Amino acid sequence: MVDQAPILRVRGLTRHHRLGEHVLRALDGVDLDIQPGTCTAIVGPSGSGKSTLLGCLGLVDRPDAGTIELDGVDITRSTETERSQVRRSRIGIVFQQFHLMPHLTALENAILPTVFHVAGRRGAEERGRALLERVGLGARLHHRPRQLSGGEQQRVAIARAMIHTPGILLADEPTANLDSQNSRGVVSLLRELAGSGVAVVLVTHDPEVAADVHACYHMRDGRFIHGG
Amino acid sequence: MNLAGMAVRNLARHPIRTGLTVLGVACAGATVFAILGFDRGYERALRDELTRTGVHLFVSTEGCPSVAATMLIRGGELPRYMTDAHLAEARTTPGVRLAGGYLIATGIPPEGGGIDLFFGITEEVPRLKPEWHLDGAWFSAPDAAEAILGATMAERFQAAIGSSITIPSLAREVRVVGILERTRSQDDQFIFLPIQTAQRWFRKDGKLTAIGVQAESVEQIPAVKTALERMPDAYVVPAEAMSQEILTLVGGTKALMTAVVGIVLVVSILGLANTLIMAAMERRMEFAVLRCVGASPGQLAMMTVLEAAVIALVGVIVGTSAGWIGGGILDAWIRRHLPYAPSGDLLQPDLMVTAMTGVAILILALAAALWPAWRTARIAPLEALRHG
Ligand SMILES: Nc1ncnc2c1ncn2[C@@H]1O[C@H](COP(=O)(O)OP(=O)(O)OP(=O)(O)O)[C@@H](O)[C@H]1O
Numbered sequence: 211m212v213d214q215a216p217i218l219r220v221r222g223l224t225r226h227h228r229l230g231e232h233v234l235r236a237l238d239g240v241d242l243d244i245q246p247g248t249c250t251a252i253v254g255p256s257g258s259g260k261s262t263l264l265g266c267l268g269l270v271d272r273p274d275a276g277t278i279e280l281d282g283v284d285i286t287r288s289t290e291t292e293r294s295q296v297r298r299s300r301i302g303i304v305f306q307q308f309h310l311m312p313h314l315t316a317l318e319n320a321i322l323p324t325v326f327h328v329a330g331r332r333g334a335e336e337r338g339r340a341l342l343e344r345v346g347l348g349a350r351l352h353h354r355p356r357q358l359s360g361g362e363q364q365r366v367a368i369a370r371a372m373i374h375t376p377g378i379l380l381a382d383e384p385t386a387n388l389d390s391q392n393s394r395g396v397v398s399l400l401r402e403l404a405g406s407g408v409a410v411v412l413v414t415h416d417p418e419v420a421a422d423v424h425a426c427y428h429m430r431d432g433r434f435i436h437g438g
Numbered sequence: 439m440n441l442a443g444m445a446v447r448n449l450a451r452h453p454i455r456t457g458l459t460v461l462g463v464a465c466a467g468a469t470v471f472a473i474l475g476f477d478r479g480y481e482r483a484l485r486d487e488l489t490r491t492g493v494h495l496f497v498s499t500e501g502c503p504s505v506a507a508t509m510l511i512r513g514g515e516l517p518r519y520m521t522d523a524h525l526a527e528a529r530t531t532p533g534v535r536l537a538g539g540y541l542i543a544t545g546i547p548p549e550g551g552g553i554d555l556f557f558g559i560t561e562e563v564p565r566l567k568p569e570w571h572l573d574g575a576w577f578s579a580p581d582a583a584e585a586i587l588g589a590t591m592a593e594r595f596q597a598a599i600g601s602s603i604t605i606p607s608l609a610r611e612v613r614v615v616g617i618l619e620r621t622r623s624q625d626d627q628f629i630f631l632p633i634q635t636a637q638r639w640f641r642k643d644g645k646l647t648a649i650g651v652q653a654e655s656v657e658q659i660p661a662v663k664t665a666l667e668r669m670p671d672a673y674v675v676p677a678e679a680m681s682q683e684i685l686t687l688v689g690g691t692k693a694l695m696t697a698v699v700g701i702v703l704v705v706s707i708l709g710l711a712n713t714l715i716m717a718a719m720e721r722r723m724e725f726a727v728l729r730c731v732g733a734s735p736g737q738l739a740m741m742t743v744l745e746a747a748v749i750a751l752v753g754v755i756v757g758t759s760a761g762w763i764g765g766g767i768l769d770a771w772i773r774r775h776l777p778y779a780p781s782g783d784l785l786q787p788d789l790m791v792t793a794m795t796g797v798a799i800l801i802l803a804l805a806a807a808l809w810p811a812w813r814t815a816r817i818a819p820l821e822a823l824r825h826g
């Protein structure tokens with residue numbers, strides 16, 4: 211693995227849920243370094259805390275303890291507006307259920323983040339077209355999600371996550387709702403993005419996916435049991 | 439695409455729901471528009487009408503013309519009278535458009551019964567009585583042996599236009615040249631005579647009971663009053679009581695209409711709030727996703743506010759257009775339900791009224807959007823990562 215400054219540096223990340231008397235340790239002291247241009251997989255049984263970790267990395271959830279450094283800057287205790295700014299410029303998120311806007315076309319979905327990012331609006335449409343070409347949907351620009359297959363929808367979602375050329379792409383079980391062929395397409399796309407310099411972190415249940423990445427972390431009860 | 443474009447696209451997803459909400463706001467807009475237009479129009483029309491017609495000032499030797507009339511009706515003599523000279527002076531007073539002379543007199547029929555009331559009038563008087571509708575003709579000359587009868591009198595004498603009748607209390611024969619349509623005022627009880635005829639028959643040559651004056655404009659009334667008061671023995675009484683009374687009556691109608699507007703506004707705004715809340719609830723997941731792709735809480739709140747603003751804007755345009763177009767129908771409707779309606783346009787919609795309606799509806803729409811916007815802003819982005 212290339213030894214350079216990590217784009218993400220996580221130390222002692224802890225996230226607890228209080229359920230009455232009981233405290234559920236969804237994350238229990240996770241350390242993690244993510245290098246640019248790498249593809250990292252996080253695997254583990256259901257309820258082990260994978261989505262919780264991804265939520266903290268994507269700044270959509272707040273840890274109870276620990277630190278997250280993005281490009282060497284501690285962003286753990288940033289405000290909601292600052293977090294939004296980071297999300298709309300430096301982090302892309304891909305969801306298991308794709309979460310495209312049903313009333314917008316593939317192209318409009320791809321450039322959706324620029325609605326909230328004035329600076330990114332210039333040339334957004336060209337970038338959107340280029341990204342959709344790149345994910346193999348150049349001919350489907352004006353189709354709506356219901357006219358696209360699951361794999362195609364997920365590729366639109368990846369284009370959306372990439373529209374502001376983020377340094378980090380977080381994907382929570384991006385292939386769980388896809389058949390194996392579509393699954394392979396999406397994974398190879400993610401790997402290709404990693405090859406172009408993006409730090410890709412993906413949560414997966416698929417051993418085939420997990421086998422073919424730069425690093426794979428196994429989670430159980432909110433901790434990494436062994437890394438690779 | 440920007441936030442506003444996004445808001446429009448969101449509204450377009452549910453055309454029927456959005457359309458109905460717009461319609462509700464449009465109804466509120468049209469109602470506010472009509473009431474504001476009426477508020478301005480009615481008073482202006484009334485003012486115009488008072489300026490155009492009617493007596494603004496009474497000049498008499500007594501404080502109040504009705505006191506003078508009462509004294510006469512009881513058979514008393516007025517200690518003093520106005521004169522033709524007063525009338526001539528009033529006519530040439532600056533700011534006076536019309537001045538008409540009245541001579542009130544009574545006659546007792548020999549066989550008893552009620553007193554006959556006579557009203558000698560100059561040719562200006564019909565123009566000072568906008569409520570008069572005269573069937574027949576005006577006197578052929580100021581000293582003709584002719585009469586115009588109030589509606590009750592015409593019935594009593596069973597007089598037809600052009601016929602001659604004998605008035606017992608005067609023991610004279612007059613030709614009925616005109617009959618007044620019923621005014622539901624004292625005028626129905628009067629026998630009107632040409633001024634000089636009345637002065638001669640009642641031996642009040644050159645004398646008048648009162649002078650009615652109409653100023654060229656309502657604004658000039660105070661100046662005219664001051665000028666007329668300089669005449670010897672002249673008491674000047676404004677006839678504003680009438681218009682004040684009308685405005686009071688209209689005030690009641692207006693209060694009712696304001697209440698209706700209030701209810702319409704509350705209902706339509708609740709409808710809008712309901713639509714916005716529903717839209718926010720069913721899009722929780724979408725909003726969470728938007729947060730994940732970079733929307734700040736403020737931007738999502740703004741989007742909800744913009745959706746409300748778009749609905750309000752379209753509603754206002756539809757509503758005020760309907761108000762402009764349907765104003766005539768409404769005018770006719772209001773006219774039928776008002777105790778007194780002047781002849782000018784009751785509804786005078788203008789750009790000011792349109793702007794005021796727009797501002798009122800927009801403010802209310804924003805108020806309706808507050809709670810949904812706050813709810814929207816509070817949706818956690820994390821919800822998008824939950825398996826739905
Ligand atoms: N808001 C919450 N309140 C209470 N418990 C929560 C909350 N969010 C997550 N948890 C719990 O935290 C633990 C970790 O959840 P998480 O969603 O991260 O698991 P996961 O590894 O992503 O599981 P899966 O593979 O099923 O997606 C689970 O036991 C879950 O029930």
Ligand SMILES: [Mg+2]
Nearest residue numbers: 260261262382
């Ligand atoms: Mg999960």
